[in-house]
Amino acid sequence: MNLKRNSMMLVFSSMFLLSFGFVLSHGADGDPDVNQKVRNLAAIKKIKETKDISLLYVKGLVCPSCALGIRIKVGKLPFVDSSRYKRGVDMDAKTQLITVALLPGVKADDQSLSLAIIAAGYDPVERYTMQEGKLKSHPFAKVKSSS
């Protein structure tokens, strides 16, 4: 009797969690107030105002605590100036833009940046630069993460 009851509870709660989660995770892709246009404007402003940075859009960043792992992983990269911002990383949770401070005259290695962000638990989407007065995006190659 107890085994039957436990099995029913297990099935019932699994179905509840699965269905509820499915609806939530597939219903909408995030914050409707933050579209690509808002992100682009923020990116242009950041690049014009700040020197020696790499500006990235990273999916999944939603609060300052999210940047903790990124600071730990990205802050160790040899081209990052960890004396600026917090361990060389600044984050805007609203636009999900990550600003990585670079050592003067040093170019960022996109693959190292991408792998460090994935190791922190998030998904890098693209890097931004300004070319001939226009914002240009450089998508990161899709790297299969373990989860």
Place this chain on the structure above:
Amino acid sequence: MSADEPIMNMMPRWDNGWGLQLIDEYRHESDLLLGKSTAYRGFTEDVHLLHLQGVYTWDRSIRLTYKLPYVLDARREMPDNLGGKLVEHDSGIGDATLALPLKKYFNLDGRSGSWGFKPMLRVPLAGEDSYKIYDNEWGGGLGLSYDFETSRLAFLSSASFWFFGNEKPNENKFSLDLGYKFYPLGTNSQILWETDFLLKDNGTENLLAGPALYWNINDLTHIRLEWKHDFYSKQGKLDHGNGDRILLSLGLVY
């Protein structure tokens, strides 16, 4: 609380991350219940526990956690069958819990979350006293979870199922946490409302709920204060109920 994972159900999410959490728990139960009825009013129980918990994140999909409780002092009043009260005590190490949380994360635009599947093992370490806070029995468990967060909201639902071998009744636990985030003085904080429902094979049913406050002070240090009240208590055997519990947690991650 028992379904929560170190550290504060959140961290570390990064590869090769470590976390340590210390929880000071105090609970007071006001009456001795049998079923939904108060069998002995004013027969109290006071329990003071210290939980040492740790986590290692292999990568974001695999973690190893342990929970080791220590009973600093436990005291309960039981009927002595002569019309008076018999006072019993417990202290010392409790039963440990080892778990292997497996998570599938999803990162969306402005929202992030995970699905969780967690095999668990209860390891009997508790000693003998005049009564038992921990039952000194082996047990196997399974946990399921789903959580997500946005820049303002946090949601966590979980269910766990424990199976024990001998006299200890099997347990089912369900938790639902809703949080609102705010960012005072450049820090990261969250206020939550947490609800736990406990169901045992012997007929025991408890509904606990209350607020919690989480504060991320800096990259290393996280604090959480939690209060839960017994909103509904039904005891399958003569046991204490109608109480409150307060937990203060300090978490360190690196």
